[in-house]
Amino acid sequence: MVQNKNWWQDKIAYQIYPRSFMDANGDGTGDLKGITQKLDYLKDLGVGIVWLSPVYRSPMDDGGYDISDYEDIDPLFGSMADMDELLREANKRGIKILMDLVINHCSDEHPWFKKALADPNSEEATYFYFVKSGKKPPNNWRSMFGGSAWEPVGDGRWYLHLFSKKQPDLNWENPVLREKLYKMVRFWLDKGLGGFRIDAIVHIKKQPGLPSGTPDGKDGMVGCFAFARNYPGIGDFLTELREQTFDRYPCVTVAEAAGVPNEQLGEYVGENGYFSTMFDFSYSEPYNYGHGWHTCKAPGEWDFRAWRDKMYASQLATQEIGYGTVFFENHDYPRAIQKFIPEKDHSPAVQKMLAQTYFYLRGMPFIYQGQELGMTNARFDSIDEINDISTKNHYKLALADGLSPEEAIVKVRRYSRDNARVPFPWDDSANGGFSPAGVKPWLRVHPDYQTVNAKAEQNDKNSVLSFYKEMVAIRTGKEYGKILRQGTFAPILKRCGKLIAYTRTCEECGRTLAVVASYSDKPRTLRLPFAVKRVVQSSAPLAPLSAPDTLSLAPYQSVLLEVQ
Numbered sequence: 001m002v003q004n005k006n007w008w009q010d011k012i013a014y015q016i017y018p019r020s021f022m023d024a025n026g027d028g029t030g031d032l033k034g035i036t037q038k039l040d041y042l043k044d045l046g047v048g049i050v051w052l053s054p055v056y057r058s059p060m061d062d063g064g065y066d067i068s069d070y071e072d073i074d075p076l077f078g079s080m081a082d083m084d085e086l087l088r089e090a091n092k093r094g095i096k097i098l099m100d101l102v103i104n105h106c107s108d109e110h111p112w113f114k115k116a117l118a119d120p121n122s123e124e125a126t127y128f129y130f131v132k133s134g135k136k137p138p139n140n141w142r143s144m145f146g147g148s149a150w151e152p153v154g155d156g157r158w159y160l161h162l163f164s165k166k167q168p169d170l171n172w173e174n175p176v177l178r179e180k181l182y183k184m185v186r187f188w189l190d191k192g193l194g195g196f197r198i199d200a201i202v203h204i205k206k207q208p209g210l211p212s213g214t215p216d217g218k219d220g221m222v223g224c225f226a227f228a229r230n231y232p233g234i235g236d237f238l239t240e241l242r243e244q245t246f247d248r249y250p251c252v253t254v255a256e257a258a259g260v261p262n263e264q265l266g267e268y269v270g271e272n273g274y275f276s277t278m279f280d281f282s283y284s285e286p287y288n289y290g291h292g293w294h295t296c297k298a299p300g301e302w303d304f305r306a307w308r309d310k311m312y313a314s315q316l317a318t319q320e321i322g323y324g325t326v327f328f329e330n331h332d333y334p335r336a337i338q339k340f341i342p343e344k345d346h347s348p349a350v351q352k353m354l355a356q357t358y359f360y361l362r363g364m365p366f367i368y369q370g371q372e373l374g375m376t377n378a379r380f381d382s383i384d385e386i387n388d389i390s391t392k393n394h395y396k397l398a399l400a401d402g403l404s405p406e407e408a409i410v411k412v413r414r415y416s417r418d419n420a421r422v423p424f425p426w427d428d429s430a431n432g433g434f435s436p437a438g439v440k441p442w443l444r445v446h447p448d449y450q451t452v453n454a455k456a457e458q459n460d461k462n463s464v465l466s467f468y469k470e471m472v473a474i475r476t477g478k479e480y481g482k483i484l485r486q487g488t489f490a491p492i493l494k495r496c497g498k499l500i501a502y503t504r505t506c507e508e509c510g511r512t513l514a515v516v517a518s519y520s521d522k523p524r525t526l527r528l529p530f531a532v533k534r535v536v537q538s539s540a541p542l543a544p545l546s547a548p549d550t551l552s553l554a555p556y557q558s559v560l561l562e563v564q
């Protein structure tokens with residue numbers, strides 16, 4: 001057993017989407033050398049852990065989440081020597097690198113799959129779910145990106161893909177395959193990696209027999225969650241994975257674990273859980289996808305209280321059994337402000353309020369690249385500007401349901417994952433300093449790069465970036481660090497509408513902090529259940545308190561208080 005397995009709990013984590021962080025070689029795509037060049041920016045921000053979205057060799061059908069060689073770096077991003085250099089340079093700065101571990105599926109261009117296609121009797125054919133099934137797919141499961149989860153290969157066989165058809169699912173029932181995956185995981189950990197963010201891991205167990213289900217849509221298909229998400233028996237695979245790999249290293253593992261019920265959190269992230277920690281998505285998408293983006297609700301239309309209560313429930317359940325993560329953004333979502341706040345109210349001050357809301361919750365905070373600058377959605381004008389496979393599918397779905405291209409692009413603008421994948425704006429020069437002038441970046445630059453960029457915000461003490469730095473300093477500092485790391489979470493003022501308010505109490509040191517964040521577009525005055533000792537941080541200038549327990553907040557204002 002490794003000593004101090006909780007080393008990661010006092011760190012601030014940062015997610016990099018490598019394709020869009022920094023283009024060092026001027027080919028329009030971000031790369032590993034670019035990340036190494038910018039490590040001092042991350043250190044200055046106070047980051048201790050960096051999660052890299054996939055940089056393995058990949059045809060890039062799903063942004064690298066389709067891997068054709070697990071033990072190589074894609075030439076788009078550089079070489080293995082660049083990766084080794086990044087690890088060395090990050091270590092020097094006290095930053096641990098997490099890679100993305102994508103082992104529910106690989107790419108259809110992986111040699112295993114190519115061999116499996118060429119020879120139905122090969123060992124590799126048993127690494128996947130191939131089923132003989134004439135003209136119709138073996139069952140009616142719908143893939144996560146739309147359409148059937150099965151693809152025919154021309155010889156009567158069909159293969160299962162829960163995501164795109166270029167992402168065939170690996171068959172975890174096969175022990176030979178499992179051992180190959182474990183060996184690959186150890187290969188990376190032996191390089192001194194800090195650990196992994198583990199992709200789509202809740203899908204590795206499928207219901208035996210792969211039965212059809214009752215259709216839930218006009219297409220006659222059924223979402224595959226009931227048959228292939230946290231399916232009973234998955235624990236055997238996850239325990240074996242942990243024992244054969246993670247347990248042997250001082251690493252942290254962060255599972256992408258959507259849909260784990262609170263009653264099962266202990267199995268996942270309890271003392272002897274499969275992972276160190278996980279992402280809980282229960283309050284990430286209050287607008288609810290339903291049948292597609294065009295059926296989602298806009299901020300102000302969905303139920304604020306239900307969203308807030310899910311956040312509270314997640315905090316309360318997790319603190320009983322372990323240490324979670326907290327996040328508002330990642331590469332799979334539009335920018336948080338777009339998810340949670342009506343467009344007419346967007347401003348840098350609102351970005352600060354959103355930041356305060358989640359950053360002081362209990363759990364390891366993740367910042368997604370550009371979030372610390374207060375980036376907004378990218379305002380795409382046409383589907384031709386989109387690269388993301390899931391956006392293209394949602395766009396098609398909207399058209400098929402009768403929306404015009406103009407109506408459909410409005411939804412793309414609101415929900416596309418590419419909103420958060422545009423190049424990182426470093427300064428106000430051409431291409432925001434991401435790629436050299438004259439080079440066309442792989443995805444278009446954000447239209448606001450001349451004002452919303454790292455350089456401008458570094459020089460402005462009122463910027464969103466300066467606010468994030470202050471939050472990191474508070475969260476990791478001597479004065480409040482312990483309370484914010486370990487303190488118990490408790491919701492307060494639950495009867496107030498459009499309000500997120502909670503305390504963090506350190507029983508050991510007898511001190512309490514409170515976050516009060518107003519999501520109302522009107523000013524308001526609140527009676528608190530305690531007296532305020534000190535205003536630690538406010539998202540905007542705060543009106544003087546009229547009494548020790550009476551707080552007046554401007555629209556969308558939030559505060560961090562020390563209270564009695």
Ligand code: GLC
Nearest residue numbers: 062065102163199200331332
């Ligand atoms: C995860 C990733 C997402 C990807 C999917 C399939 O949800 O975060 O980007 O499309 O898995 O690998």
